[in-house]
Amino acid sequence: MNTIFNHQQVPLLAEVDILVIGAGSAGCVAALAAAGQGTEVSVMLVERYGFPGGTSTQMLDTFYGFFTPGNVPRKIAGGWPDRIVNELERTGDIFLRPNTYGAGTGVNYNPERLKLVWDQLIQQQGIRYLLHTTLIDVTLDGERHGCIFWNKGGFHKVLARRVIDASGDADFCHLAGFAYELAGEHEPAQSMTTTFRMSNVALDEYEQAGGKKMLARQMQEAVATGRHPLPRKEGSAHEMNARNCISTVAVKVAGLSALNAEELTNAEVEGRRQAFVYEDFFRSEVPGFAQSNIIGLSHQIGVRETRRVYGEHRLTKDECLAGLLPDDRIFLCGAPIEDHRQGADGQDETYWEYIPGPGVYGVPYGTIVPKGSQTVWVVGRCFSATHDAHASCRSMAQTMSMGQAAGLAAVQSIRQNEAANTLNVQPLQQTLRQLGAVLDVPDAVADTSRHGWKNNVPDSLLKRSQTA
Ligand SMILES: Cc1cc2nc3c(=O)[nH]c(=O)nc-3n(C[C@H](O)[C@H](O)[C@H](O)COP(=O)(O)OP(=O)(O)OC[C@H]3O[C@@H](n4cnc5c(N)ncnc54)[C@H](O)[C@@H]3O)c2cc1C
Structure with a gap:
């Protein structure tokens, strides 16, 4: 000690x-x-x-x-x-x-x-x-x-x-x-994730267009065509306990330590940047999201280990x-x-x-x-x-x-x-x-x-x- x-x-x-x-x-x-x-x-x-x-x-x-x-x-x-x-x-x-x-x-x-x-x-x-x-x-x-x-x-x-x-x-x-x-x-540390929430989502339209499966396809395509530089192609978005709102686990910040304040600062900045890259993607590519926007970022970046x-x-x-x-x-x-x-x-x-x-x-x-x-x-x-x-x-x-x-x-x-x-x-x-x-x-x-x-x-x- x-x-x-x-x-x-x-x-x-x-x-x-x-x-x-x-x-x-x-x-x-x-x-x-x-x-x-x-x-x-x-x-x-x-x-x-x-x-x-x-x-x-x-x-x-x-x-x-x-x-x-x-x-x-x-x-x-x-x-x-x-x-x-x-x-x-x-x-x-x-x-x-x-x-x-x-x-x-x-x-x-x-x-x-x-x-x-x-x-x-x-x-x-x-x-x-x-x-x-x-x-x-x-x-x-x-x-x-x-x-x-x-x-x-x-x-x-x-x-x-x-x-x-x-x-x-x-x-x-x-x-x-x-x-x-x-x-x-020993093994690479699990990555960190800033979660974000979006409001005013037309969930019916999203589901009718294919929901989760469609979202996965859209992400792959957005990255493949270079239209949106998403850091992760398999992020999830799910309905929240609030009307027409979704919550995501999509952002991915890897290779930085949450025990080092300078690295954690960089992770927070990068996590927020990525969240708004996703917002652009959702609004322009995903049915149901045209009128939505981010209403909340996680209080801090999510640390897994x-x-x-x-x-x-x-x-x-x-x-x-x-x-x-x-x-x-x-x-x-x-x-x-x-x-x-x-x-x-x-x-x-x-x-x-x-x-x-x-x-x-x-x-x-x-x-x-x-x-x-x-x-x-x-x-x-x-x-x-x-x-x-x-x-x-x-x-x-x-x-x-x-x-x-x-x-x-x-x-x-x-x-x-x-x-x-x-x-x-x-x-x-x-x-x-x-x-x-x-x-x-x-x-x-x-x-x-x-x-x-x-x-x-x-x-x-x-x-x-x-x-x-
Ligand atoms: C991005 C992400 C997504 C996840 N998704 C899910 C999911 O959907 N469902 C699920 O079940 N699990 C999920 N997990 C895993 C799960 O959420 C965590 O493993 C779990 O919440 C950890 O709980 P904990 O109490 O151990 O730690 P924490 O929730 O981290 O709590 C630790 C507490 O200690 C406080 N603290 C820290 N240091 C000090 C100090 N020195 N003095 C005083 N207070 C201090 C912190 O402020 C915090 O409140 C996810 C994790 C992450 C990061």
Whole structure:
């Protein structure tokens, strides 16, 4: 651990049992799951931006990973992740996007409503919640972690008995000296994407002209004829939870590091430039878009991977493809490997590889415990996995499920005085099941084609989710 601060001089802001760093999908659920276990354990959640959700609200509008892809989808995530969706469903802010290929059926939501849902659940659970506050340094203070944060009020110290690193970039683990692999160290890092939204789209006209398939053809042609220098020919555009609006995952910025501020600046600039190249293309080439324009860019460029911590267990591609269900599994995943990478010709390429058989594997507890850690967990896109395994196990139903397991594990470790790396996983699994987490491969879901969450979820799972 290499600290630049004289920690004694930094004013103490709080002493807490569990500190969660980063309020993305993984961090919010980690804090909620921990706080939901009882008020004798104090929980604090700190976030550098002014709103919760991380990638889930900065740039996206679809939870993937609740269902396996294919013609016989299975619902494989539950508990707190269900509760988030149920909250969105209560106000009519979700619909399902049935999809047998790609990542499978998506749960589309209104990201602005999701910010409110995160805020309200966090407050209801009595979590100490601090926005606009960034972790910048870490030290050990006796048996507690001394975490230094910066915000407009200056430097502040929080002492915590347990820490859950949900910063996406493993900032806590980096500062605390845990080992990690940098994206790009072995395989090319996944590219970054500025997402954008367009309004005033004539969706009927778009669908009648051929929808997605037509769009793919138009992109190929626009590049082949040189009419539009699109950086990626396979971008997607989908209907949003707002009338006549679409959201895209099309921009592609490769070869720059999101951990280097100068490179990240260049990535932000390039991402915005590309978004408007796409706007030109949509308006002039795609039926239904003539009168549309960009109404929003993602809050920041979307970062798929930076640091992946070396954990007590490292999830590998072979484990995913073998569909292993290890005894110490804490959640399931069925998403294909979806690697947004640069092809050999320098062109864009997204590599897909599906999980065979029932299309599901279990993820071991050790993937959320940094190697040798007694009091720290790491969740979300910086958990312990190889590049390929990470490319499968990074959808938000899974990042929320990791957060859920870590929040519960942190509470158990305090109550039972257990270390993170030797924690008894059976009681953890029992609590997970009680909350509605799915640890056993369920039957296929009969019909995900109708819009609406409750309509598409087997009653048994729905009932379990309501007890969460
Ligand atoms: C372009 C793109 C498209 C994707 N499409 C989909 C999709 O359609 N569906 C899907 O399910 N998944 C998708 N994914 C994957 C998925 O969104 C992410 O893997 C997941 O959201 C990561 O969640 P997280 O909580 O681990 O990290 P993040 O969402 O990155 O959250 C980390 C949080 O920590 C905060 N933070 C960071 N550093 C600090 C610090 N030092 N101090 C305090 N706070 C800090 C951040 O501000 C952020 O709020 C996509 C990813 C990208 C990039």
